Amino acid sequence: MLDNFPLWPERASTLAGGVDALFIFLLIVSGLMTLLIFTAVVYFAARYRRKPGVLAVQIEGSTPLELTWSIIPLFVFMVIFLWGAVVYFKGRTPPRDSTEVYVVAKQWMWKLEHAEGQREINELHVPVGRDVKLIMTSQDVIHSFFVPAFRMKQDVLPGRYTMAWFRATKPGTYHLFCAEYCGTQHSGMIGSIVVMEPAQYEAWMGGGSGGPLSATGEKIFAELGCATCHRTDAQGRGPNLQGVFGKPVQLEDGRTVMADENYIRECVLDPGAKRVKGFQPIMPTFQGLVSEEQVNALVAYVKSLATPGPAGASSAAAPVPPSKAQQTKGSQVN
Amino acid sequence: MATPNDPQGGRENYLNKHYGVWSWLLTTDHKRIALLYLLSITFFFFIGGFFALLIRLELLTPASDLVQADTYNKLFTMHGMVMVFFFLIPSIPAVLGNFLVPMMIGAKDLAFPRVNLLSWYLYIIGGVMMLHCMLTGGVDTGWTFYTPFSTAFTNTKIVEAGLAIFVAGFSSILTGLNFVVTIHRMRAPGMTWSRLPLFIWAHYATSIIQILGTPVVAITIVLVAVERTLHLGIFDPKLGGDPLLFQHLFWFYSHPAVYIMILPSMGIMSEIIACFSRKRIFGYHFVALSSIAIAVFGFLVWAHHMFVAGISLYAALIFSVLSYAVAVPSAVKVFNWTATLYKGSIRYEAPMLYAFGFLGLFTMGGLTGLFLAALGINVHVTDTYFVVAHFHYIMVGGAVMGYLGGMHFWWPKISGKLYPEGWARLAALIVFIGFNLTFFPQFVLGYLGMPRRYADYSHMPEFQVLNVLSTAGSTVLGIGYLLPMLYFLWSMRYGKPAPDNPWNAAGLEWKTASPPPTFNFEEEPVVTWEAYNYEELDAPHPEEVPVVR
Numbered sequence: 054m055l056d057n058f059p060l061w062p063e064r065a066s067t068l069a070g071g072v073d074a075l076f077i078f079l080l081i082v083s084g085l086m087t088l089l090i091f092t093a094v095v096y097f098a099a100r101y102r103r104k105p106g107v108l109a110v111q112i113e114g115s116t117p118l119e120l121t122w123s124i125i126p127l128f129v130f131m132v133i134f135l136w137g138a139v140v141y142f143k144g145r146t147p148p149r150d151s152t153e154v155y156v157v158a159k160q161w162m163w164k165l166e167h168a169e170g171q172r173e174i175n176e177l178h179v180p181v182g183r184d185v186k187l188i189m190t191s192q193d194v195i196h197s198f199f200v201p202a203f204r205m206k207q208d209v210l211p212g213r214y215t216m217a218w219f220r221a222t223k224p225g226t227y228h229l230f231c232a233e234y235c236g237t238q239h240s241g242m243i244g245s246i247v248v249m250e251p252a253q254y255e256a257w258m259g260g261g262s263g264g265p266l267s268a269t270g271e272k273i274f275a276e277l278g279c280a281t282c283h284r285t286d287a288q289g290r291g292p293n294l295q296g297v298f299g300k301p302v303q304l305e306d307g308r309t310v311m312a313d314e315n316y317i318r319e320c321v322l323d324p325g326a327k328r329v330k331g332f333q334p335i336m337p338t339f340q341g342l343v344s345e346e347q348v349n350a351l352v353a354y355v356k357s358l359a360t361p362g363p364a365g366a367s368s369a370a371a372p373v374p375p376s377k378a379q380q381t382k383g384s385q386v387n
Numbered sequence: 388m389a390t391p392n393d394p395q396g397g398r399e400n401y402l403n404k405h406y407g408v409w410s411w412l413l414t415t416d417h418k419r420i421a422l423l424y425l426l427s428i429t430f431f432f433f434i435g436g437f438f439a440l441l442i443r444l445e446l447l448t449p450a451s452d453l454v455q456a457d458t459y460n461k462l463f464t465m466h467g468m469v470m471v472f473f474f475l476i477p478s479i480p481a482v483l484g485n486f487l488v489p490m491m492i493g494a495k496d497l498a499f500p501r502v503n504l505l506s507w508y509l510y511i512i513g514g515v516m517m518l519h520c521m522l523t524g525g526v527d528t529g530w531t532f533y534t535p536f537s538t539a540f541t542n543t544k545i546v547e548a549g550l551a552i553f554v555a556g557f558s559s560i561l562t563g564l565n566f567v568v569t570i571h572r573m574r575a576p577g578m579t580w581s582r583l584p585l586f587i588w589a590h591y592a593t594s595i596i597q598i599l600g601t602p603v604v605a606i607t608i609v610l611v612a613v614e615r616t617l618h619l620g621i622f623d624p625k626l627g628g629d630p631l632l633f634q635h636l637f638w639f640y641s642h643p644a645v646y647i648m649i650l651p652s653m654g655i656m657s658e659i660i661a662c663f664s665r666k667r668i669f670g671y672h673f674v675a676l677s678s679i680a681i682a683v684f685g686f687l688v689w690a691h692h693m694f695v696a697g698i699s700l701y702a703a704l705i706f707s708v709l710s711y712a713v714a715v716p717s718a719v720k721v722f723n724w725t726a727t728l729y730k731g732s733i734r735y736e737a738p739m740l741y742a743f744g745f746l747g748l749f750t751m752g753g754l755t756g757l758f759l760a761a762l763g764i765n766v767h768v769t770d771t772y773f774v775v776a777h778f779h780y781i782m783v784g785g786a787v788m789g790y791l792g793g794m795h796f797w798w799p800k801i802s803g804k805l806y807p808e809g810w811a812r813l814a815a816l817i818v819f820i821g822f823n824l825t826f827f828p829q830f831v832l833g834y835l836g837m838p839r840r841y842a843d844y845s846h847m848p849e850f851q852v853l854n855v856l857s858t859a860g861s862t863v864l865g866i867g868y869l870l871p872m873l874y875f876l877w878s879m880r881y882g883k884p885a886p887d888n889p890w891n892a893a894g895l896e897w898k899t900a901s902p903p904p905t906f907n908f909e910e911e912p913v914v915t916w917e918a919y920n921y922e923e924l925d926a927p928h929p930e931e932v933p934v935v936r
Binding site for chain 2: 057058059060061062071072075076079082083086087090091093094097098101102103104107108109110111112113114115118119122123126127130131133134136137138139140141142143144145160193194195197199201202204205206207208210211212213215228230231232233234235236237238239240241243
């Protein structure tokens with residue numbers, strides 16, 4: 054039992070150092086505050102213990118002192134606040150050109166799909182030194198994607214995407230936890246992040262996939278008949294989706310929204326909610342007709358249309374690798 | 388004061404004036420109602436404590452071998468619900484507040500004695516409903532009821548538990564209302580706002596939170612029940628709802644609820660520290676106003692429970708900075724209490740030992756709050772044992788230490804008997820050691836990344852050593868909590884009779900008999916002195932200090 058007794062978590066992402074530095078700063082600050090108060094209490098308690106014939110000296114208080122011990126802590130707090138905000142902003146802002154991984158959480162497993170098409174369950178392979186952006190949603194209740202070694206955590210909600218990112222710095226296998234209580238097998242909703250050297254990772258990726266996610270999306274797009282209206286010329290009854298992603302969109306009600314992942318998702322599932330200016334409300338909802346994975350593929354496809362050229366044709370068509378490390382004990386619940 | 392310092396001679400008091408079950412169940416005497424509450428919250432405390440012990444025993448080994456995952460999930464849920472809603476929130480206000488608020492301001496009773504009794508009945512009805520819910524299956528959502536798990540996925544007794552809390556919530560609202568009206572309207576002549584004991588200021592601030600916050604959680608519970616039973620889309624995205632809306636509503640009450648638990652305890656600290664250092668509290672006005680500041684700012688920080696839940700970056704910024712703002716008045720209190728010790732004449736009886744314990748544990752709980760309010764750190768430690776340790780340092784280390792300190796301090800007044808001092812000091816020490824042994828390892832566990840609410844950690848054997856330490860501590864802590872109950876009960880029969888003012892303490896409650904007569908004072912007191920007039924009390928001839936003119 055004692056041979057495996059760490060007191061500090063491993064540091065394996067570019068974010069971890071920043072979090073640890075602030076944590077150590079706070080340990081020092083609060084250590085000093087504790088020392089100050091404990092020393093004062095212990096010293097006063099011993100020095101001024103009751104002695105016969107000695108009366109307490111009544112002191113009303115002191116406004117300068119009150120101001121001192123309000124303003125100095127407030128100043129220190131603001132330093133901590135700003136530092137914490139900087140670390141948080143870094144962790145919440147995925148760099149451009151990150152590799153994308155779509156995450157679908159459900160009771161009680163993690164389904165991960167690389168933009169290149171590889172699918173995994175409860176295990177995510179990533180290379181060292183590359184930015185990885187997670188686009189996450191849940192099929193049922195709220196979960197939370199937590200990798201202690203990366204100092205990274207983000208709740209995963211049903212009905213929308215939440216994002217997170219990391220860049221791993223050290224090869225190894227790290228815990229992936231669900232951190233938001235999600236029912237019976239919550240503590241079984243765990244997995245691992247396998248960080249590999251780039252060469253190893255390429256070999257692993259070479260294991261093949263069913264083609265990039267955007268290609269899957271293109272297929273679904275065709276099968277569902279989306280292309281009938283969303284044509285690539287100006288004649289369609291729906292908006293032309295070429296070059297739409299990542300740009301502002303004028304809505305019928307006068308608002309302008311950014312065409313991000315959540316917007317595309319909402320347009321598929323609730324097309325009436327944010328209708329593009331100049332188009333009729335004729336699109337049917339696909340709520341209940343497409344799975345979370347299919348929505349992800351559609352989003353990936355629409356994203357691929359943002360840049361001219363064929364939808365990311367990198368890996369050749371090959372069988373999907375078998376899902377590894379299936380360690381969920383629970384039955385599938387939908 | 389006409390009564391001699393002689394509690395023996397069969398003098399009539401609130402305890403012996405009437406006999407029989409109905410004289411208790413139909414009483415409108417705030418002191419008797421306080422005792423009814425004392426019995427009931429002690430009952431729930433030991434139920435909640437029993438759950439806690441089972442949780443700790445389960446976590447002794449990584450595998451879930453003592454209980455199944457489902458049972459474990461119910462255990463931590465019921466532990467949280469019982470401790471928060473049926474012990475911590477009513478603990479100090481409904482027991483010590485009920486007993487002391489009228490006496491400290493020189494009133495005969497609370498403003499609405501029958502409403503006060505109604506509060507207790509609501510609490511009992513809620514409590515019985517909660518017991519029924521537990522005995523017929525319980526709930527497995529965690530005390531936080533997060534949607535859509537609670538509304539669409541679990542098949543446990545959500546609505547029953549919700550209704551129990553809903554009913555008990557009205558008990559809390561009515562108690563708060565009663566205190567506010569009483570403090571405004573029933574102060575004795577001369578008892579101005581700036582002469583009020585800080586215990587009263589703390590309860591006033593607490594009452595504001597109870598009145599303004601509790602209805603919001605009541606509404607939230609109703610909405611959960613409506614969505615669950617009628618499938619009306621409020622929180623569940625499948626029905627067009629928003630799960631974050633639930634979290635906003637829930638924490639709008641449940642964050643201030645933390646201050647319902649800790650503010651009264653802070654009030655007790657001021658009373659004890661003043662008495663046992665024989666001094667007026669340093670910076671009285673700042674301590675009084677800091678209670679109000681905490682109550683006000685406490686309403687503006689709720690979303691710091693949601694930094695990784697999917698709120699916007701800018702919302703997170705605002706709630707982080709406001710969370711630091713609320714830390715200032717708490718720090719001000721700690722500094723003022725420490726400064727009060729300076730040049731005091733300090734005694735180390737049990738209540739003061741609890742106060743020292745409070746200072747230590749609350750300081751650590753507060754400082755770890757600074758870690759959690761820092762956005763960058765919060766991402767890593769939220770939903771881990773770091774949070775569990777932090778709020779136990781505040782709610783158990785702080786609030787319960789204060790509660791026990793207060794129980795010892797006023798026990799002679801409440802029961803008319805002295806508790807055994809040696810045992811009480813021992814218990815204070817055991818609680819302090821047991822507490823730290825239980826919860827300090829959890830800070831380390833949290834930073835290592837152990838998520839809370841895990842029944843099983845067999846894939847993470849590296850967490851076991853710290854969990855074993857924590858479980859060991861919890862048994863020590865359990866003994867520490869059993870001891871006071873045993874010797875308080877013992878003292879009721881065998882304790883030495885208490886004089887009216889065993890501590891020679893300031894405050895109107897000490898100027899009447901122990902135990903007090905039914906209407907508290909033989910004559911209405913008139914206050915001509917400031918709070919904590921220890922200088923006068925310790926002047927060479929204390930018996931000559933005029934009490935009632």
